[in-house]
Amino acid sequence: MADPIIRVEHLSKKFGTNEVLKDINFSVQPGEVISIIGVSGTGKSTLLRCINLLEQPTSGNIYYHGTDILSGHFDLAHYRAKVGMVFQSFNLFNNLTVLENCVVPQMKVLKRSREEAEKIAKDYLRKVGMVQYRNAKPSQISGGQKQRAAIARALSMDPEAILFDEPTSALDPELIGEVLDVMKNLAASGLTMLVVTHEMNFARDISNRVIFMESGEVVEDDTPEVIFGNPKVPRTREFLNRMLPKEE
Amino acid sequence: MPKTFWEWIPFLWKSYWPLLLKGAWTSLYLSFLGTSIGFIVGLLVAIVRTIPDPPKTKKVRYWVLKVVKAFLVAYIEVFRGTPLMVQAMVIYYGLMKFASLRLPLIVASMVIVGSNTGAYMAEIMRSGIISVDKGQTEAAVSLGMTHWQTMSSVILPQAIRNVLPSVGNEFVVNVKDTSVLNVIAVSELYFVGKSASGTYLKYFEVYTIVAVMYLIMTSTLSRILKHIEKKMDGPSEYEVLKEEEDENDG
Ligand SMILES: Nc1ncnc2c1ncn2[C@@H]1O[C@H](COP(=O)(O)OP(=O)(O)O)[C@@H](O)[C@H]1O
Ligand SMILES: [Mg+2]
Numbered sequence: 001m002a003d004p005i006i007r008v009e010h011l012s013k014k015f016g017t018n019e020v021l022k023d024i025n026f027s028v029q030p031g032e033v034i035s036i037i038g039v040s041g042t043g044k045s046t047l048l049r050c051i052n053l054l055e056q057p058t059s060g061n062i063y064y065h066g067t068d069i070l071s072g073h074f075d076l077a078h079y080r081a082k083v084g085m086v087f088q089s090f091n092l093f094n095n096l097t098v099l100e101n102c103v104v105p106q107m108k109v110l111k112r113s114r115e116e117a118e119k120i121a122k123d124y125l126r127k128v129g130m131v132q133y134r135n136a137k138p139s140q141i142s143g144g145q146k147q148r149a150a151i152a153r154a155l156s157m158d159p160e161a162i163l164f165d166e167p168t169s170a171l172d173p174e175l176i177g178e179v180l181d182v183m184k185n186l187a188a189s190g191l192t193m194l195v196v197t198h199e200m201n202f203a204r205d206i207s208n209r210v211i212f213m214e215s216g217e218v219v220e221d222d223t224p225e226v227i228f229g230n231p232k233v234p235r236t237r238e239f240l241n242r243m244l245p246k247e248e
Numbered sequence: 249m250p251k252t253f254w255e256w257i258p259f260l261w262k263s264y265w266p267l268l269l270k271g272a273w274t275s276l277y278l279s280f281l282g283t284s285i286g287f288i289v290g291l292l293v294a295i296v297r298t299i300p301d302p303p304k305t306k307k308v309r310y311w312v313l314k315v316v317k318a319f320l321v322a323y324i325e326v327f328r329g330t331p332l333m334v335q336a337m338v339i340y341y342g343l344m345k346f347a348s349l350r351l352p353l354i355v356a357s358m359v360i361v362g363s364n365t366g367a368y369m370a371e372i373m374r375s376g377i378i379s380v381d382k383g384q385t386e387a388a389v390s391l392g393m394t395h396w397q398t399m400s401s402v403i404l405p406q407a408i409r410n411v412l413p414s415v416g417n418e419f420v421v422n423v424k425d426t427s428v429l430n431v432i433a434v435s436e437l438y439f440v441g442k443s444a445s446g447t448y449l450k451y452f453e454v455y456t457i458v459a460v461m462y463l464i465m466t467s468t469l470s471r472i473l474k475h476i477e478k479k480m481d482g483p484s485e486y487e488v489l490k491e492e493e494d495e496n497d498g
Pocket of ligand 1: 042
C-alpha cells in the first residue's frame with residue numbers, strides 16, 4: 001500500500017460525557033474518493049472536524065503522511081492549507097468578492113504574491129464555472145454558485161485532499177446538480193476527497209470507497225459495489241433500504 | 249432694544265453669530281476627534297477581549313491575558329457607570345493634582361471624551377465581533393489562517409460594518425454630550441451660549457438658538473453617516489464578466 005495521506009487511529013471524541021466518535025480507524029490513500037454515509041447525528045461532521053482539528057479529539061491519533069498532527073510541534077497552518085474543507089453552509093467570507101475569497105487565504109497562508117494568487121484563483125474559478133462571477137459578493141449569488149466558489153477557494157490552496165461536509169444539503173434541489181458535477185470532475189481528475197453525503201448516487205457511482213457510520217462507529221468500510229450490492233453488515237442494508245428508492 | 253421674542257432672536261444672532269459658530273465648530277471637532285479616539289480604543293479593547301483563552305498549560309500567557317481582560321472589564325464598568333460630567337471633573341482635576349499636569353483644554357477634552365466613548369465602543373465592537381457567523385472563523389481556520397489573519401481579513405471588516413450605525417450614533421450623541429465639557433471651561437457651543445445669554449439675560453432666546461444649532465448639526469450628521477454607510481456596502485450590482493476580460497479588469 002502507498003503512504004496514506006491521512007491515517008486515523010482509535011479516534012474518540014466526547015462532548016462532555018456524550019461519546020460522539022468511538023474508536024474510529026481508517027486511512028485515506030492518495031486519489032481515493034471516499035463517501036461517508038449514515039443518519040444525522042451519527043458523528044460524520046464531528047469526524048471531519050476532528051481531522052481538520054476544528055474539534056480537538058478526546059483520544060486517539062491522526063497522522064498526516066505519518067506525522068502525528070496532535071503533537072504540539074506540528075505546523076497546523078500548513079496542514080490545514082493542504083487538507084481543505086468545504087462546508088454545508090458554504091462559509092464564503094461575506095466581506096470579500098468571490099475572487100478575493102480565493103486570493104486572500106493564498107496570500108496570507110501560502111505567502112503567494114497577489115499576481116500569482118489571482119492567476120491560480122482564476123484558474124480554479126474557471127474550473128468550477130465561476131470565473132465570470134468573480135467580482136460578485138457572496139450575498140449576490142445563488143447557493144450553488146456559493147458552494148462552487150467555496151470549492152474553488154479550497155482548490156486554490158493546492159490541497160492534497162479536500163473534506164466535504166454535506167456540500168449539497170443546504171441547496172435547493174435544482175442547484176444540487178451543478179455542485180455534484182463539479183465534484184464529479186474533481187474526482188475524475190484524481191483529487192483525494194472525503195465526502196460526507198446523503199447523495200446515494202454520488203456515493204455509489206463516483207466514490208471508490210464508502211464508509212457507513214452509525215452511532216459514532218464505523219460499521220462498514222468497503223467498495224461501493226459491496227456496500228450497495230451486497231453489504232456484509234445487516235445494519236448497512238437496513239440503512240440503504242431506507243435511503244434508496246425501491247427498485248422495480 | 250428689541251421687544252418681542254421674534255425681534256430678540258435676529259438681534260442676538262447678529263451680535264453673537266461668530267462666537268456661536270465658533271462654539272458649534274468646537275463641539276463638532278471635539279466630538280469628531282473624541283469619537284475617533286473612542287473608536288480606536290473600543291476596537292483595541294474588543295480585540296483583546298475576544299482573544300480566545302490560551303490553554304492553561306501556557307501559564308504566563310494565560311494569566312497575563314486574564315489580568316488584562318479583568319482590567320478592561322473594570323475600565324468599561326467605570327466609564328459606563330459614571331456620568332460624563334463627573335468623569336470630566338475627576339480626570340481634569342485629578343491629572344492636575346497628582347501629575348501636576350495642566351493639560352491644554354483641548355487635549356484634556358480628548359482624553360475625557362475618548363475614554364468615555366471608548367468604553368461604550370468596546371461593548372458595541374464586542375457585540376459586532378460576536379455577531380459574525382461562526383462559520384466565517386471556521387472557514388478561515390480550515391484554510392490555515394491564524395487568529396490575527398482571520399480577525400483582520402474576515403471578522404473585523406464585517407464586525408465594523410455591522411456596528412457602523414451604532415458608531416455613527418455615538419458620534420451624534422457626543423455632539424450633544426460634549427456640552428458637559430463646559431464644567432472645565434471648554435468653549436464649546438453650550439459654554440458660548442452661557443456667556444452670550446449673560447449680557448442681556450436672555451436665556452430662553454439664546455438657548456433656543458443654541459438648541460436649533462445643535463439640532464442642525466445632529467440631523468445633518470445623521471444624514472451624512474447614512475450616506476457613508478450605503479457607500480461602504482459597495483455596488484449593489486456586479487457585472488457578469490466574460491472570461492476573456494481576464495487581463496484587462498481591475
Ligand atoms: N459542539 C458540540 N457540543 C456538543 N455536542 C455536539 C457538538 N457538535 C456535535 N454534537 C453532537 O454530536 C453528535 C454528532 O453530531 P454530528 O457530528 O454533527 O453528526 P452528523 O454530522 O452525522 O449529523 C450529535 O449528537 C450532536 O448533538
Ligand atoms: Mg453533519
